[in-house]
Structures are given as structure tokens and as C-alpha cells.
Amino acid sequence: MRLSLARDPAALPRLALALVAVAALWPGLRLTEFDPAVLLDPANAGPMGRFLAQFLPPAVTPEFLWLVGKSTLETLAIANVGIAAAFAVAFPLSLLTTRCLSLSSIGPARNWRRFAALRYPARLLLVLLRGIPELVWALLFVRAVGLGATAGVIALAITYGGMLGKVYAEIYESSATRPAGALMEAGAGRLQAFFYGVLPQALPEMVSYTVYRWECAVRASVIMGFVGAGGLGQQLELSMRMLNGAEACTILLTFLVLVLLADAASALFRRWLA
Amino acid sequence: MNARGIALLVTLCALVWGSAAFLGLDASGVFTLEALLAFGAYLAAFFPPDASGPFLAKLWIGTLETLAISAIATLLAAVSGMAVALPAAGRFGALARHAARLALNALRSIPELVFAAIMVIAAGLGPFAGTLALALHTTGVLGRLFAEALENTPREPAEALLHAGSPRVAAFFYGTLPGVLPQCIAYALYRWEINIRMAAVLGFVGAGGLGQMLHVSLSLFHQQQASAVIAAMLAVVIVVDEASALVRRRMGA
Numbered sequence: 106m107r108l109s110l111a112r113d114p115a116a117l118p119r120l121a122l123a124l125v126a127v128a129a130l131w132p133g134l135r136l137t138e139f140d141p142a143v144l145l146d147p148a149n150a151g152p153m154g155r156f157l158a159q160f161l162p163p164a165v166t167p168e169f170l171w172l173v174g175k176s177t178l179e180t181l182a183i184a185n186v187g188i189a190a191a192f193a194v195a196f197p198l199s200l201l202t203t204r205c206l207s208l209s210s211i212g213p214a215r216n217w218r219r220f221a222a223l224r225y226p227a228r229l230l231l232v233l234l235r236g237i238p239e240l241v242w243a244l245l246f247v248r249a250v251g252l253g254a255t256a257g258v259i260a261l262a263i264t265y266g267g268m269l270g271k272v273y274a275e276i277y278e279s280s281a282t283r284p285a286g287a288l289m290e291a292g293a294g295r296l297q298a299f300f301y302g303v304l305p306q307a308l309p310e311m312v313s314y315t316v317y318r319w320e321c322a323v324r325a326s327v328i329m330g331f332v333g334a335g336g337l338g339q340q341l342e343l344s345m346r347m348l349n350g351a352e353a354c355t356i357l358l359t360f361l362v363l364v365l366l367a368d369a370a371s372a373l374f375r376r377w378l379a
Numbered sequence: 380m381n382a383r384g385i386a387l388l389v390t391l392c393a394l395v396w397g398s399a400a401f402l403g404l405d406a407s408g409v410f411t412l413e414a415l416l417a418f419g420a421y422l423a424a425f426f427p428p429d430a431s432g433p434f435l436a437k438l439w440i441g442t443l444e445t446l447a448i449s450a451i452a453t454l455l456a457a458v459s460g461m462a463v464a465l466p467a468a469g470r471f472g473a474l475a476r477h478a479a480r481l482a483l484n485a486l487r488s489i490p491e492l493v494f495a496a497i498m499v500i501a502a503g504l505g506p507f508a509g510t511l512a513l514a515l516h517t518t519g520v521l522g523r524l525f526a527e528a529l530e531n532t533p534r535e536p537a538e539a540l541l542h543a544g545s546p547r548v549a550a551f552f553y554g555t556l557p558g559v560l561p562q563c564i565a566y567a568l569y570r571w572e573i574n575i576r577m578a579a580v581l582g583f584v585g586a587g588g589l590g591q592m593l594h595v596s597l598s599l600f601h602q603q604q605a606s607a608v609i610a611a612m613l614a615v616v617i618v619v620d621e622a623s624a625l626v627r628r629r630m631g632a
Contacts, residue, residue, distance in 0.1 A: 113553075130454070136447035137506040137587070144502055153501040182398035189395040236613045240492075240580045241593065248597060249421050254402040328492050332583055335402075345496050361488055 152348060159350025163358060173340065173359050180336035180363065183254050183329075184322040187261025191322075192315065194234070194266030199273035201227040205282045205303060206295045235267025243329040257326050257334030265318055272314055273307075280306040313375050320371040327360055337363070428607040437592070438611050445588035445615065448506050448581070449574040452513035457567045459514070460521030467522060468529035483526070486519025491577050495586040506587025513574050513581065524566045525559070532558040572623050579612045589615070 143149060200206065202224055242260035250256055277299075285302030289295065293302075330338020337360055344352035465471070467479035494512035502508040537554030541547065545554075582590025589612050596604040 130451065133447035133451050136444050137451050137510045139451065139507060139510065143507065149501055149503055156497075156500055178401065182401045185395050185398035186402065186404065189391075232617070233613070236616050237609060238576065238580050238612070238616075240583060241609060241612065244583060244594070244597065249418055255404060258402070258404065324490065328490050331492055331496065341493065342496065345500070348500070357489065357493070360493075364488060 156348050156350045156353075159348075160354040162351065163354040164349075164351040165355065169352060169355065173337070173356060176330075176337045176340045176356075177359055177363055179254060180326045180330070180338070181323065183257045183261065183326040183334075183336055184319060187258045187326065188265060188315065188319045188322050190258060190262035191265035191269055191318070194262055195269035195273055198227055198231055198266070198270040199277070200296075200299065202231060202270065203274040203277045205277050205280075205285060206289075206299055231267045231270045233267070234263050235265075235271065237264070239264035239325050240329060240332060243334040244332045247333040252333045252335070252339075254335035257329045257336065260329060260334065261322055261325065265322060269315065269318060273311055276307045276310050276314070277303050280310075309378065312378060316371045316374050320367045323367040324364060327363070424602040425606040427603065428610055429601070429603040430607065434604060434607065438589075438607060441589045441592045441608070442611055442615060444506050445578045445590075446575065448509045448513065448586075448588050449571060449578040452510045452578070453517060453567055453571040453574050455510070455514040456517030456521050456570070457563070459518045460525050461563070463518065463522040464525035464529055467526035470529075479522075479526075483519045483522040486515055487523060488519075489516065491516045491581060492584060495581045496584045499585045504585040504587075504591075509578060509581040509586030509588060512586060513578060517570050517574060521563075521566060521570060525563055528559045528562045528566075529555070572619055575619050576616055579615060 144153075204224075239260045242263050243256050246256035246259045250259070280303060284306075285298040288298040288302045326334070326336055327338045327341075330336045330340070331342045333339060333342075337356060341353060341356045341360070344356060463479050463483060466475040467483055469476045491512055494515045495509055498508040498512045498515075502511060532555060534555075536558065537550045540550040540554045578588050578590075580590045582588045582592065583594050585591060585594075589608055593605055593608040593612070596602075596608060
């Protein structure tokens with residue numbers, strides 16, 4: 106190919122940049138033990154080939170389909186209860202952390218220091234809750250409460266509680282603050298100001314975001330099953346551990362359909378609300 | 380509140396209650412004094428986190444490994460994503476376009492962790508399996524974004540080069556690529572951020588990095604080491620969050 110390096114004035118710097126980038130990546134390749142040759146190693150390629158070869162045809166015995174159906178329902182149920190519990194965590198924390206109910210925003214308040222002092226720990230708690238991935242919580246709670254759905258529900262409640270709480274607080278703050286301010290100036294309590302001044306505007310966006318998170322929770326609850334938190338993921342992990350490709354294929358297809366349906370349901374619900 | 384709102388609320392409550400009943404969840408079992416005490420004892424074993432010198436050194440290696448997995452995987456995915464994005468943007472005919480789109484959709488909809496479990500079979504335990512798994516899923520995501528960028532970029536520069544007699548490859552590199560490259564790099568960096576977080580947990584199925592350390596230390600009941608690993612994960616997530624917010628503010632302003 107005559108791209109003719111001589112005619113591209115930037116060719117040399119680009120080449121130099123590429124070489125520098127490769128040199129910078131070298132330690133990364135070492136750290137990741139990058140070696141495509143292991144894929145062809147008969148000790149790996151043999152089991153992998155057999156596993157993939159079993160994918161067709163998928164397992165469709167009635168007992169197995171019954172098991173998959175039950176696990177799918179379990180996954181959905183984990184997402185439902187998990188999101189409800191996350192809401193119960195998020196809503197009070199979002200009230201504590203939001204700035205738009207701050208009394209000092211409407212003038213000197215008597216004990217604002219006490220409330221401000223409460224806001225920062227609550228905010229830190231939200232960061233902690235959502236900063237640790239749900240999979241880690243699931244792994245921890247599987248060891249605390251045993252294998253099964255309970256660990257998944259608690260993990261969702263914690264991580265998604267943190268996420269919802271942060272986003273709710275942001276939604277309150279981005280909506281108009283005048284109504285709440287006017288109510289508080291007229292002597293309304295902070296909760297009254299919230300329910301009559303903030304919530305009516307913020308509700309549609311909150312619902313929309315919560316539904317979107319429900320959709321993510323369906324996906325997450327499948328994944329959490331991998332560490333033993335029940336549902337479809339746990340079945341998939343079992344089938345993979347036994348290198349049963351036919352079962353793994355059925356479960357993967359079920360998972361894809363479930364995610365598509367959850368997508369569609371959440372889109373439909375949000376359009377219906379709008 | 381209107382009638383529709385109330386009906387909705389009742390339906391949702393029934394749905395959640397039904398789900399809890401189906402799972403056989405029993406809140407009263409979780410909140411008994413004994414259960415709470417047992418749980419408190421379980422939690423107490425995690426403190427204080429292990430901060431001994433040798434373990435911190437291992438933790439540092441694990442963090443670097445996690446960063447390396449995410450960086451190499453994102454780079455691989457950017458290259459292979461571009462390779463699939465070209466046919467997916469319709470540059471090699473309609474048949475190739477549909478085939479490439481189907482492949483990208485399949486890669487995108489299978490979660491990283493499932494790929495990781497499969498790759499552990501194909502490449503053995505260790506960070507290489509995690510790298511491949513992340514790269515596969517990210518190829519699906521980036522390939523689709525790149526294909527959209529390619530479709531939306533103006534065709535005139537490349538056509539001008541072609542009319543002037545330039546070969547097709549040169550027309551792509553000098554006419555099309557400069558237009559889409561900034562957007563593609565932005566997408567790749569955004570995915571890298573997500574992949575760092577993902578790489579930290581992929582190890583649960585044996586795919587290297589901090590996740591594998593956490594899994595091992597929990598399995599050996601070394602709770603104090605486990606809490607140190609979790610603290611490292613939290614630190615990685617927070618640093619990445621802050622760094623990306625900083626970069627975004629710099630670029631946006």
C-alpha cells in the first residue's frame with residue numbers, strides 16, 4: 106500500500122505516538138497474562154469445544170424448562186422486592202440529603218447546624234451504599250444469610266437504594282425551588298413543603314428513573330445469581346460448572362428474552378405514564 | 380391523588396407483596412434479635428481491615444491488575460469494535476451489514492460476568508480470561524456506537540479523495556477516520572470508566588484482579604483481608620468517578 110509516508114507530514118509523529126502507546130501498554134499486557142496461545146492449548150480447547158458443541162440443540166426437557174421457568178419468576182421477584190426495598194432506603198435518605206429543603210436557604214434558621222450536621226453523614230452513607238457494587242454485597246450476604254433470594258434482595262436494596270437516593274435528591278434540586286421556599290416562608294414545616302411544593306413536580310421524573318432502575322435490577326438479579334443469590338443466574342452457574350452446554354444455551358436464551366421483555370415493559374410503562 | 384394513581388399504587392403494592400410471598404421472604408426471620416446479633420458478629424469479624432505491609436503490597440498488585448484488565452480489554456474492544464463497525468455501517472453490502480449487527484447485538488446483550496465464566500473455561504483461571512470477557516462484551520457496545528458514528532459522518536471528504544484517484548483504504552484513513560475519531564475516543568474512554576468498575580468484580584468467577592482476591596479471602600474466612608479488598612474497590616470507584624468528572628468539566632468548559 107503506497108500510503109507514502111513522505112506525503113503525509115504527520116506520519117512520523119503518529120508512528121512515534123503509536124510506538125510510545127505500545128511501550129506504555131507492555132506492563133499491562135504482562136499484568137493481564139496476555140497470551141492468546143492458551144486458547145489453543147488442548148487442555149483448554151478440548152473442554153471449551155465440547156461445551157460449545159453442546160449448545161445445539163438447547164435443553165428442552167419438560168423438567169428442565171419447568172426449572173428455568175421457576176428461576177425466571179424468582180429473578181423477576183427478586184428485582185421487584187429489591188427495588189421496593191431500595192425505595193424504602195432511598196426516600197428518607199434523599200429527604201435528609203437534599204439541599205432544597207434547607208431552612209437556611211430562606212433566611213437565618215434557629216437550629217440549622219443540627220440539620221446540616223445530619224446532611225453530610227447521610228450523604229456519605231449514600232456514597233458508601235452505591236460505591237460498593239451489588240455483586241460484592243450479594244457475595245457478602247450469601248455468606249451471612251445463606252444461598253438464595255434473600256441475599257439478592259438485600260444487595261439490591263443497598264446498592265440501588267444508594268443510587269436512587271442520590272438521583273432523587275438531584276431531581277428535587279433541579280426542579281423549581283420557589284414553591285417549597287414560599288411554603289416554608291409562610292410557616293409550613295419542611296415535610297409539608299416537600300409534599301406540596303417539591304413532590305408534585307418531581308414525581309414523574311422519579312417514577313421514570315425508578316422504572317429504569319427496575320429494568321437494571323432484572324439484569325443485576327440474573328448476574329447476582331452467579332455468586333449464589335438465587336434465580337436464573339444460579340441455574341446458569343450450575344450448568345456451566347457441570348459444563349452442560351445445552352442447559353447453558355437454554356438459560357442464556359431465556360435471559361435474552363427476559364431482558365428484552367423487561368426493556369419493552371419499562372418503555373411501555375414510561376410511555377403510559379407520560 | 381387521582382383514581383389512576385391510587386389504582387397504580389395498589390397494583391404495585393400487590394406485585395411486591397406477591398413477589399415477596401413467592402420468594403418465601405420472611406422479614407420477621409431477618410429482624411429477630413438472634414439473627415441481628417449473629418449478623419453483628421459476622422460484620423465485626425471484618426474489622427479492622429488488614430493493613431499489614433505484605434497484604435497492602437498484594438492489594439496494590441491486584442489494583443494494578445484490575446486497571447490493566449480494563450485498559451487492555453477496552454483497547455482490544457475499540458480495535459475489534461471498529462473492525463465490526465465497518466460492515467455494520469453498511470460499507471460491505473446489506474448482507475454483511477445484517478450479519479455484523481446481529482453479532483454486535485449478541486455480544487452486547489450477554490453480560491460481562493457470563494462471558495467471564497465462559498472464558499475461564501476457555502483460557503483458565505486468571506486475568507487473561509477477564510480481559511477477554513470484558514473485551515467481548517465491550518466490542519458489542521463500542522461496535523454499535525462506532526457504526527452509528529460512521530453512518531452519521533459526512534461522506535464528502537472520502538468521496539473527494541476517491542474521485543481524485545486515492546485508493547479506498549487511504550480515503551478511509553484520511554477522509555473518514557479524522558471525522559469520527561474524536562467521538563470514537565470519547566466513547567472508548569467512557570466505556571473504560573465502566574470497565575474499571577466491572578473488572579473489579581469479574582474476579583468472582585475466577586477472572587483475576589481485586590474480585591478474585593475478595594473471593595479467595597472470603598472463601599478462606601479471612602474477613603479482615605476481605606474488608607481491605609472492599610476498601611480498595613471503593614477507593615478505585617471513587618477515584619475513577621472523581622477523575623472522570625474532572626476531565627468532563629475540563630473538556631466541557
